[in-house]
Structure formats: structure tokens, C-alpha cells
Amino acid sequence: MVRASTPVRVHRSVRRHVRCCRAFSAAAPGHDSYVDTLPNLRIGRHTRVMFQGFTGKQATADATESIAWGTNIVGGVKPGWTGEHLGRPVLLTVREAVEQLKPHATAIYVSAHHAAAAIEEAIEAGVPLIVAVAEHVPLHDMLRIHSILQTQSKSRLVGPNSPGIISAVGRCRIGFQPLPCFVPGWIGIIAKSGTLSYETVASTTRAGLGQSLCIGVGGDILPGTDLREALSVLEDDPDTDATALIGEIGGTGEMDAAAWIKDYRPRAKLPKPIVGLVAGVNEARGRIMGHAGAFTAVGEPDARTKIAALEDAGVTMVNHPAKFGGVLKAILGGETSHTRRDTVGSWVGDRLGGTQRRQFHGFAIGKPRPSGHYQPPTRCSQQQRRHIHLAEDKCMDLLRAAGQVNCGTYSGHGTRGLLAIGINRSTRSPCIIAAPAIHEGELLTPNVRHFPFDFQRGPDQLASERVASHLQLGGSKGSAVDSLRQAIASLFAIFFNKEAYLMTTHIVERLGAIKIVAAQFSFDDAAFRSAGRQRDLHMLAAGSSGDQPDAAAENSGIAYIRLPGDGFIGTLANGAGLAMNTVDALAEAGGKAANFLDTGGKATSETVKESFRVILQDQRVRVVFVNIFGGLTLGDMIAREVIMAFQELSLDIPVVVRIRGTNENEGEKLIAESGLPLFAFDDFEEAAAKAIEPSHA
Template sequence: MPGRIGIIAKSGTLSYETVASTTRAGLGQSLCIGVGGDIVPGTDLREALSVLENDEDTDAIALIGEIGGAGELDAAAWIKDYLARVESPKPIVGLIAGVHEARGRVMGHAGAFTAPGEPGAEAKIAALEDAGVTMVNHPAKFGDALKARLDGRSRSALGARHSTTSSDDFIFTHGQRRQLHTSTVGRPRIRYSRCQPSRLPGRQQQQRHIHLGEDKCMDILRATSRINCGSYSGHGDRRFLAIGIDRSTRSPCIVAAPSIEEGELARVAKRYSFDFQRGLDELAIERVAAHLQLSSKASAVESLRKVIKGLAALFYEREAFLVATHIVERLGEIKVVGAHFGFDDAAFRSGGRQGDLQDLRDTTAEDPSEMEAEKSGIVYIKLPGDGANIGTLVNGAGLAMNTVDALADAGGQAANFLDTGGKATSETVKKSFEVILRDPRVRVIFVNIFGGLTLGDMIARGIILAFQELSPAVPVVVRIRGTNEKEGQKLIAESGLPLYAFDDFEAAAAKAIELSRG
């Protein structure tokens, strides 16, 4: 709905929710900028903020971030400067998804993971709050929070229960005053086609990121470089050294820390970006050696240079996104005593490159349910905890992360992260049910679907079909909003099945938590 709110989002489904919330609040949208959740962004959050700062139609801004990279910290620095230099700044309300991420796992989006040395969701929330941003924990609250800021209410009154305006008050218009899309009269007809990821003959669809065990990583190092590597003898302080991607500078970087302790790593790690065409800056090695607290011996610096060049060559040649090691200094020489590599399998799926890496994947060490979901294009991750008893089924990575976070804020605990993808279908809903029900901890299934590319009535039919075929022994709470939401809710309500249907997220979450304790 044409209006006053500019939206910046790393998540598609969370932007859908925010559009709906600002529409229900009567505010509408001036411009929506989706920067996406890729590892290397095109437009970043700061650039999007600059656009909306200078946009005459925008009176306030909704900022949606998530785990991965440090773009939100860069945005917080920009906002702090903006609020200091502008006499009447535009109010900004924010949300960060992924507080309860599964560390070391990719949470749906290609870039939705926290790499070593990157800030987590809580650090991003703290930085934005310190910069003067009002934070909410669910996108349905954006409308009321932005309205309160625009009305000049006290910040303490924000974050309350979102508007319960009926879905009948939604106004959908295709022709926008900005003329960014071709205007038509009425609602356009849309043809939907089912897209299948490209597959090479004789192979299952692979997970987006490939992580190898330490032994295989060390074998790759021995085979592709002359780096001294072997098991840790217990002598010498272990340090962290990696080649990764600096998402803010959009370039490869050296990541170095004098400690390998997980709690310390994010605090003490430093990133040294370099131009991927010109290669490593010779002077950077000296700075890296100093930060790693290596001895001042020239041999140690030269040995470190050799290791870094070897890791960088592996990073390029094998199309990795992270080549991480633990190193020790012994007698002025650097030795690799631990390794963890991450590869993006897009090279294989799109062009058949790096096929041998697929063969190195140790499927025996992976959860069978997660692998089965993967074959259907579903990202399913079991979350730890004996009290994790709410099975979640969500479309879209950002919304799935936020669902886990919001349940935790309300006193519940999700048993899993499950992203059906932005275009959930009846088939993926059924498969998701099957996978979730294999977890004996699950005492209730919480379906949280927001229709954008997905139609609410189609999802409702998929839920009903799955329930009829699988006869789950646990209750199912369904929240459907967005495209064809009324039709979907009606189908659920008239199904005659023991399904609990809601349109309000907080009410649905409260019911799921109640049932999980029953």
C-alpha cells in the first residue's frame, strides 16, 4: 500500500510480514529494498539507509537484519552518525533474526551463518539499540512500533502487542505511485511454474554448504600444499588462522586470533581484507604475525607467509567460503594442527565443478532426518535441549529463524529450525511433517506460514492432506497470513480435524507453548 515507511530487509519473508504489519497500521510503504542474505551482497544496509534518508516519500524506516557478516554493525554506526547530524531524523525500528541460531550451521540463506570472528545476533541488537534504534522481536510489531515513533510516544510504550486489525483492512494495489513496475488495472494474473534445482545425472541434490571432517581437511592440505601439518602434541599455544570473506568490504580476508576459545574468538579476532586480483598484501603478514603474538623471529613470519599463501591458494582453487585452521609456533616454524573447511556447492550444482569434494562428504556423521529433508529441498536442523518440544514448520529462512527466537521470548523452546523455502508446496509440507514427527521430543507442531509467493489456501490443503495421511499423535497449531490467508484459514477451520487455526502470531505461539506443556 503506498505510504510512509521505507523497508530494508535481508530476509524476503520477514519483509512480507513487515509490509503486512505497516499496511494494517495504516502507514503503507514508500519503498522496499531487499538486500538479500547472500555472503557477498550487492547493495548493503548502509547504502539502503542512505537511499531512504534522502527519499522524500519516506517518513520512517523498518530495518530487518539477521545473522551473518557485520553489516548490521556498519548500519548501527551509520545510524548513530545520522541521528547526530540531522535535526529531525526519521525514526528507525529494527529486528534481527537468529538469536537462537545453531552455531556452525547454515540457517537457510546462503549467508545465514556466523563465521568465526563475526558478531552474533545479540551483539547486533545491542549495537542498534545503542545507536538509537527501537528493536522489536517479531515483524508483526513493526506497524505499531513505527506508528508510535511517528506519533512521538515514549519509547517505553513500544514493543506492545501488535494491531489486531482484521485482514479485511488489507489494501493490495499493483500500480505504485513510483512506477517501479508496470501499472495495470485490478489484480494481475500470475502464472506459477514449478522450478526444480538443476541436478547432475546420478547424484542427489546436495546441501548448499559442504563441511568436511578434520581428517579430510588435513588430507587436502597435505595433497595441495607444502604446509607443515599434523596432530597437536600439546606443546605450544594454539592460535586461529583462516581465509574467509569480509562481507562488508566484499573481498577475501585473513582472519586471525591469538586464541581458539569460542567465547574469546569473536572478541579478539581481526580481519585483514585483501584484493582478490592483486593477492595478499606483503605488509599484512607482518600485522597478522603481531596480532597472533608470534615470536619476532624472521623465520616465524616467513613460515606464516607460506601458510597463508597456501591457504589462500586452496581457498581460490576449491571455491571455498572458509578455510580455517589452528596453528602453533614451534622453533620458529608454523604448524597446522587443526582444520575446518567450508565449500559452497553451487560450483557443483551449476557447472559440475569440484565434484570430488562431494565424495568427501561424510554422510554417516550427519543426522538421517536432516539428510532426508535436504533431498526435498528443505533445510531442517535439530536444535539441542531436552525441553525443546515445539516442532516448527516455516517458509523462508528469516521467518524460520525469527519463529524460533519469538517462541523462546514467549517462554517456549523450538525443537528444530525448518525452512521449506520461499515457495512451500503441499508436497514439502507433508515431507516436513514426516521429518518433524520423527523427533520423539516434539509434543506440538507449530506451522507459521506467511504467503508471498506461496498461496495460503494451497498451504492449508497441504496441511490437511498431511494430517489425514500421517495422523499425527501431537496437536498442530497453524498460523497462516498473507496471500489468500482468509481462504486458507477457512479451509483449516472447516476441515473437521483437530487443528488450531490462528492469524495472530502471539496467540498462535501462546497456544503452541500451552500445548507443549500439556
């Protein structure tokens, strides 16, 4: 039984309150680093929370739940309107709210195209913690926000595209996490994926461990707080005995976290155990896997590389979020009191011998491994959801219009190099990406280096010279470097003016100058869909929308990717991380997924029905596997929607439904009593075994 309130915990909470109040005060003179804002993440009962967009429908619903749970919401802001809402004052501006309400944190509940302006207003007013939950915030809006954040030391950002941050111990929720899953306890959770974090919460609750501080860093390309930073906060958190770390494909955050853990373990007197999961082992390379940031760009590590790095740092890896609770409980020896760590000289895992990673290496926790049924292509040539891609001739036209750039076809003479402008997710800034030679396609090119530069100023002369040195340019003195500088300037002009996220070219050096012989440009679709900008790019990209199932799914707000190979299991999940992990876990169990499909965090009857339609357009599908965690969506509601879809579409193949979370028993009962060839489970491995049966027929 989890002890939610003991004399020891109350005593420590008082000390924690004093410590956190100091942390939320203005930065001391001389501090001028964004790193100094990390203590602002330590929320609790003392935290005074305001809302931007307070009177909106979703803000009202989430604030009402949070207030009832115990969160100290002191009011909010609505431009052009004052008064009261939920018994709390509503003010015109954030600055007025800061002066009158004295908040420690603000929850930003505005639409994606207003999110950056709302964040900037909160930074200018000096709000210590800013939590942005909106999805589809334009990428270049966030690049501008990060250029501002790096120049100050008062405000810390969580999000966007994040469920928020929550202290189960302190009863403080800033976001929309499903409250029924949370119980005060001792496990800190850091996650890129909302749905995977919810199931991890439920797993640690079932194990009797509960949660301390849970930070949803989110699935955006440029999160305000990353995995490494969140780990550093939990290091000194007195309520956290161990950490669950949930990563996924995209960026180098997991590698940065592994490096931090490798440094942390030898310097800490009693290092806290860390158990991890990385989703996207079976990613479709070159595709966006639901989250805006869930794609592996050129020069970035894949999921297997991240898993290996975390294991090497001493992290125990699992392959499914339902296993976090059992594994953490085993590592902690079944004890959940701080006094155990105070009186016992080492962790149970150390007493059992070896590091925690070695201790559990043979344990049946599902170490991810290659599935064998999917080989990623060598080029990023497929259509990506939420992003715009242009044909190569149109990319070349943009380059010629941007400046004096030599563009043309590759003659076969000269070594092709890689020159690109993209995003460095660790520095949260744009960067030049370069490699002196291309081998086996750009994604697999070795010796790729990133050269970050300031978003507002653009690449400078020094950056160009460093890139030229890495590319090993020769030719007549200075001429090749000059032409390279011109190419970089033209690429950046397009990147900045057209809101690109990755612009890749192949270059050769001919007659002492640079020639671009191939180009592939990718632009941020959110700039148009959320903010109405870059309409001309949509016109240029017309007619290249990809195959019909993708288009039909996107029109319904569904992320669907048809996986190559002989996969026969159609998959459906409510959340991008959960959808990725479903494909991975099925592969490890011996199954072959035909697709990735994310209905979004809240599955509805329409999205479930449309998901079935899209899945069944694939003639390979012999069984449908529905994997739902009832956090934001109730299990019985999902069961009714699956039954309705099955009947309306007259399905003639079996459907396996795995329901976990809120109202899971009611959902399983509805399916069991439906009289249809539907099979309901709460255990993933049992459900996966049933879904794999058609392969044995």
C-alpha cells in the first residue's frame, strides 16, 4: 500500500516548500543562463498557477479538474475581458496577472498560432514556469521563442505539444494528464510521449509505488525542457527514489540523457535507479511517426542506437510501459520508503551484484531487438505527415531565385558531399549539416557534423569556414569557400523566409567552385495550417500528397503510415508514442505490423471507424489489433466505438482489443458480451499472442 502522507513526508514537504519558494523568486544578480531556471520545475502545493486562455472550453474543463484535485489555481487572463471565472479573477494581460496574482506558473491554453505570442508575453512578464500544451505550433515561431529564452534566467518552458507537468505528491497539475491514474509516491517520470507516460503512471500505481514529479517534455521538435534537463531536476528531488525515462525517435535527447546518466552514476553517493523505454525501433524511416518531432533526420541516431547508449549508461530498458512498475519494484526490492535509502548503504540492485543493467539483462522485460521484417530505405524520399515536400526541380528553382547558386545535374565527376540546413535539437537552434562524402544514401552517411548558428543572425563567416574545412574543399584559393558561403546564404534565405525544417543538398566541387547537384526541401506545414502562412508552398506542392490511405487518414486527423514488407496485423492506438510502441512490441512478440496508426490522444467513434476503414484498405491485413490506454479516453467508450465500427463496416476478420486504464473492466465486459468475433484483454502479451495467431493458421 502506498503511504500518501506520513510524518516523515509532511516534514520533508515543508522543507521542500521553502526551497521551492526560493527557486521561484527572481534570479540572483549575475545569473544570465536559461539553465538557472531548472529549479522552477519543482512544483507542489505551494505553486500558484494561472491560465492564459482561462475561459476557453478545454482550459475550463482542465482547470475545474485540477482545482478539485488540489491545484492552487489563482486566476487567469483573457484579452479584452475582465471579471471572474470558476470563482477566480480574470485579467486583461499577463503583466497585470503577475502583479496582482503573483503566480509561480502559467498554463497556456490558446490555439497553436497564438501560442508563441502567449509564451513571449509570459517571458516578458517574468513568469517562472510556462507550460504550453498546444500541438502544431509553427516551428519557426518556436525557434524565435528559444532565441529569447536563451538570453534570460527567469522563465522556464515546458512544451509545446506536451501534456504538461504534474506533482502527485504536491497535488499540482499544470496540463491535462488523466488524474485517476496518479497516486502520491516515489517514482519520477520523464516522457516525450503522453500516452506512454500515462500507462507508466498506471503501471507504477498498480505496483504500489506511486509517482512523485512527472514532466512531459512533449513530442515537439524543439521542446522547452529536454530529457537531460528533467533528469537533473529529479536528481535532487527528495520525493523521487527512482525514475522512468520514456524516449522515442527524433533528435539526440536520449543520447544527451545517456551522457548525463553516465556522469551522474559515479559522482552520486547513492545513484537513483533509472528504467527506460525508447519507442520507434521499427520506425518507417523518412516518415513523421505522429508527433511533430518523431522522425530521424540526417545525422541523428535511431532508436536502437539510443537504447544501446542508455544501456551502456546503466539504464534498465523495457519494451513496454506496462512493465515499468514491476521492474522498478524489483530494483527497489519492494520497499517504497525514503527511510530505506537513508539507512541502507546501497540499492537492492547493487546488493544483488553488478549494475542494475547487468542484473536484469536476462530478466524477461523485453529488450528491443531487430524485428527482421522491416529494412529502412536509404533515402528520406517518402511523404511525411504535417510537412511539405517539393519536387527536386522546384527546389532548384527556389535556389536559383534566392541567389547566385550553381545548380544542375550530377555529371558523375567529383565526390558528392552533403550540405544541409536543419535543426539542432540539443542547442534548440538551426544548424548547418555537412559531410565530405555521401555513402549509401544521405541518412546513412558517416562523418556528419552539425554547426549550430543563431536563428536571428543566421550563419556567419566563421561557420562557413568551419564547414568548408570539414568538407575538405580544395580548388583555387578562396573561390570554393566563397561559393560555399553563397550556397549557405541562399539555403538560409529559403529556410528563414519559407519556414523550412530541413533542406538537404548534394554538392560537388568543380573547377574550384561548389555546384549543387541534388536538392530535397521540407517545410513546416503548421505554418500554413495553424497560422495561414506560406500558402504559395502549398500551391507548389499540389499533386504530391502521397497515397490515398494517407490522405484520407490525414483529413480525419489520423496519423497513418503503411509499413513495407509482409506485415499482416493492422494496428490502431490512441497516441503517437503508444502507436510506435505497439508496432515495436508486436515485432518482439513475433508479429508483423502492417501499419502505424495514431487516432490522437482522444479516440472518438468517428476516428475509430475511419481508422478501421483506412487499415482495411491494406489487403495484407488479416487481423486488427486495437491498443488503447484509457487515460483521456474511457475504456468502455472505446469498446462501444469498436463494436459500432465492427458492425457498420461488416468486418470479416478478427479484432483483438487491448484496453488498459480507466473503466478497463467495463470495456472488456462489453466486448465479451457483444457476440462478435472480438477478443478483449488487459494484458499486452496475451493480446499480442492472440493477434499473432493468424500467422500460424
